[in-house]
Amino acid sequence: MYISRARGRSAAFAAALVATSLLATACSNTMGSAGSGDASADSSLFGGSAVTGVTLTLWHNTADPQALLDLYKAYEKESGNTLQFVDIPASTFPTTVQTKWATGARPDILEWHGNRTDLLALNGSQTMVDLSSMSFVAKEGQLATLSGSLDGKTYAATIGMPTVFGLFYNKSVLAAAGLSVPQTYADLAHDCTVLKAKEPGVIPLYEAGGSGWPQQVLSSFDYVAQYNKGNTYAASILSGEAKLNDPNGPLVKGLEAYAALKSAGCFNSDSATGTWETSLKDVLAGKAAMVANGSDSVPMLDADAGGNDASVDAAVGFTGVSATSAVAGYAPSPLGTYYVPKTGDTTKERAAIQFIEYVTGAGYGAYIDEAATIPTLSGTATPKMQGLMQQIDAAYRDGATLTWNSQVPGSGNFGPESAKLLAGQEDAQAVADKVQDYYLQASAAAGS
Structure with missing residues (x-):
């Protein structure tokens, strides 16, 4: 100790x-x-x-x-x-x-x-x-x-x-490629294709599988966000109305969309070993166009910029992104x-x-x-925040939803399983099948 x-x-x-x-x-x-x-x-x-x-x-x-x-x-x-x-x-x-x-x-x-x-x-x-x-x-x-x-x-x-989950993006890189800010996974796939053609030296989407947890954001937290308004998706799992491994359910579809982005070459070549620290540095420097992550990353971005918040605000933006709409997720x-x-x-x-x-x-x-x-x-005035935090605040207040895993027992095992998808060791359905099993085991242990 x-x-x-x-x-x-x-x-x-x-x-x-x-x-x-x-x-x-x-x-x-x-x-x-x-x-x-x-x-x-x-x-x-x-x-x-x-x-x-x-x-x-x-x-x-x-x-x-x-x-x-x-x-x-x-x-x-x-x-x-x-x-x-x-x-x-x-x-x-x-x-x-x-x-x-x-x-x-x-x-x-x-x-x-x-x-x-x-x-x-x-x-x-x-x-x-x-x-x-x-x-x-x-x-x-x-x-x-x-x-x-x-x-x-x-x-x-x-x-x-x-923690608000969404997409950090380099403003100059997207502008140079003639792209607007993505809001959906179709946008991400499209932007990846355009960036590979127009900005071949830039990583379209940095993935940091080496840090163990970041891959969960793009593979499910972001994609599923729009489906959990009012905690409805998580509630449907808890009630037994739906299963995490339903082939056409949000979790499986999110994992499939994630795998498709990887197959299309949208990630960095070392995505399975890349780190969270490097992902932020590369987006800030314009070496990567985008990274899916949470608002707790802002202090790291500021530190990478030598504490110059203004330079971070000038270079990096934030948006909610989900399956078909710009909805952010959040978790305590x-x-x-x-x-x-x-x-x-x-x-x-x-x-x-x-x-x-x-x-x-x-x-x-x-x-x-x-x-x-x-x-x-409530009753506490919001202090003056840097521009990037203001964007995050707006995404949070504009219909952000609780991440599905916040309420579902056994979901702590999702990180290691999603890492297997990134490494090519399991497909989307296999990952969801295992997560569903973990949920059932955890629910039984909790007596629920």
């Missing part, structure tokens, strides 16, 4: 997880005396004087941006408590957390994914304090029912903006999503709840201003 004090990290790491994209009142004096269990069952966790002078262990992602690190420092100063950080490497975040969790180890505060599937992986309804009665829940609105939520209860505070980001695990130490549980109060209260406004990002809590 590696334990350290939080320290500044390059913003370049803020997007290391896509598979994987905020904090306003001082620590309340309305917290209570000892009690354990979930919030709704044990109101004593939510009343009484503020806890001070304790050390709270926080498992956090090493991709936390500086704005979150500064928020932690502000909390320590305001509360008189100390945060002891267990750094979870961004590159192995899901597996490391789940492995540590399986040993019975528990932090006082956990930074973790908000997806239902990831909460189920930690048996959240039994292991996390129910935060449903806290004031931030109403301010989150619908997000509180999607992030850190199970069976109508909210177990997490989500202050980090959701692990960065800035916090849980209070049940540890049996009621004093620390109460102090951890006060941490949640602070980051969604007194500390929230300053965090939003420093992060220059989209607020997740």
Whole structure:
């Protein structure tokens, strides 16, 4: 176990997880005396004087941006408590957390994914304090029912903006080829053909299979987005009305469209080993025309440009893209999503709840201003954002849908299976068949 004090990290790491994209009142004096269990069952966790002078262990992602690190420092100063950080490497975040969790180890505060599937992986309804009665829940609105939520209860505070999935593109490259911004997969196929003819030295679509997760974006997150309005596609899977491996269903068709782009030579020659870091550098430099990825990539683009946001805005644009329309997908980001695990130490549980109060209260406004990002809590003004983030915000607000995998158990196995499609080891139907099997196994294990 590696334990350290939080320290500044390059913003370049803020997007290391896509598979994987905020904090306003001082620590309340309305917290209570000892009690354990979930919030709704044990109101004593939510009343009484503020806890001070304790050390709270926080498992956090090493991709936390500086704005979150500064928020932690502000909390320590305001509360008189100390945060002891267990750094979870961004590159192995899901597996490391789940492995540590399986040993019975528990932090006082956990930074973790908000997806239902990831909460189920930690048996959240039994292991996390129910935060449903806290004031931030109403301010989150619908997000509180999607992030850190199970069976109508909210177990997490989500202050980090959701990750928005779509397409980053180099403006100059598309313009030089006489192309408009693509919105559909037919557009992507057409643009690939044109770019290969008019810009032969440019990679039409960079794919970063070597990083393990980026191929999921183009192979399903983007394609399926338009079919999951109101979470309808995921709901049809959960109800048994549809199956992930239906030959004419959205997942199989998305995988087939992805395979067709690969067969047409639209990807970089090293697509199975290419990296997320290189994909962003190449789109920024115009070596690649497009890359499908999430909004957490913006800090990396800014870092690649030496912190010159204006040059990034001049070079790179963002759009939603789906099967036949320009719909973006989104998913709760692990960065800035916090849980209070049940540890049996009621004093620390109460102090951890006060941490949640602070980051969604007194500390929230300053965090939003420093992060220059989209607020997740109502009543908070959106700060001035760089142009690329404004495009992402517009795509998010213009009908973006929750990614299908956010609600479907067993979908954590989709990444390795989609990688096999990219490597030519499995076809689209075989990938979907396996993902359907994983879903059934996970549902049975969860008793659903």
